Amino acid sequence: MAQFGIIGHKGRMGQALASAIEEAGHTIAGGIDAGGQPGAIATQSDALIDFSAPSALESTLAAARVAGTPILIGTTGLEAEHQMMIDEAAGSIPVLQTGNTSLGVTLLAHLVETAAAKLGPEWDIEIVEMHHRMKVDAPSGTAKLLGEAAARGRGIDLARNTESGRDGMTGAREQGAIGFAALRGGTVAGDHSVIFAGEEERITLTHNAENRMIFARGAVKAAAWLIGKPAGRYTMNDVLEL
Known part of the structure; x- marks a missing residue:
């Protein structure tokens, strides 16, 4: 004890x-x-x-x-x-x-790093997260943790390969970039999805937190x-x- x-x-x-x-x-x-x-x-x-x-x-x-x-x-x-x-x-x-103490999220980050290492840069990576309306920071610490896992798998620097806050005429997506989207509303404890989008196929790894x-x-x-x-x-x- x-x-x-x-x-x-x-x-x-x-x-x-x-x-x-x-x-x-x-x-x-x-x-x-x-x-x-x-x-x-x-x-x-x-x-x-x-x-x-x-x-x-x-x-x-x-x-x-x-x-x-x-x-x-x-x-x-x-x-x-x-x-x-x-x-x-x-x-x-x-x-x-850590950005997240969930054991499930920890395993998810491990899977994201593995997938990013195995799939080439032609597979676009997008991280989507949603939290309750009172959350003050974005992207969430967990989203950043997942982005860092993906970047490690790719062997790249996350800060130099991040896309977020898209609005208006942003131009085409940069190959190899890791995208972030943050949603806020209601009482959501924390939902995170990492999407690997390839040519005519997608892989989505998701974790949903039902309670803090x-x-x-x-x-x-x-x-x-x-x-x-x-x-x-x-x-x-x-x-x-x-």
């Missing part, structure tokens, strides 16, 4: 995490939200789980490093500067950062796995040994 600290515990994911922690037989060391100080909770926890906001990441990582506490980061909307902070923290503590509890359960499983690991940067693939 482990004790987990929740960063962003009053949010939707924070509440789901609290339920998943108790469901798995673990305990909650405490939780904080905006304006809270993570130092005490980091000291009391076997691992931290952060689904808060990018602006809170610097102080949370600093507290985790001082306490020597592993941390799972599921916060989306991270920029290059945040990734640099995570890289630095991973030099002294175990850190798992799937992300919470995956996060708890991954955070428990992280306890006792050496300092370093980990992914959900490591948890599933993919």
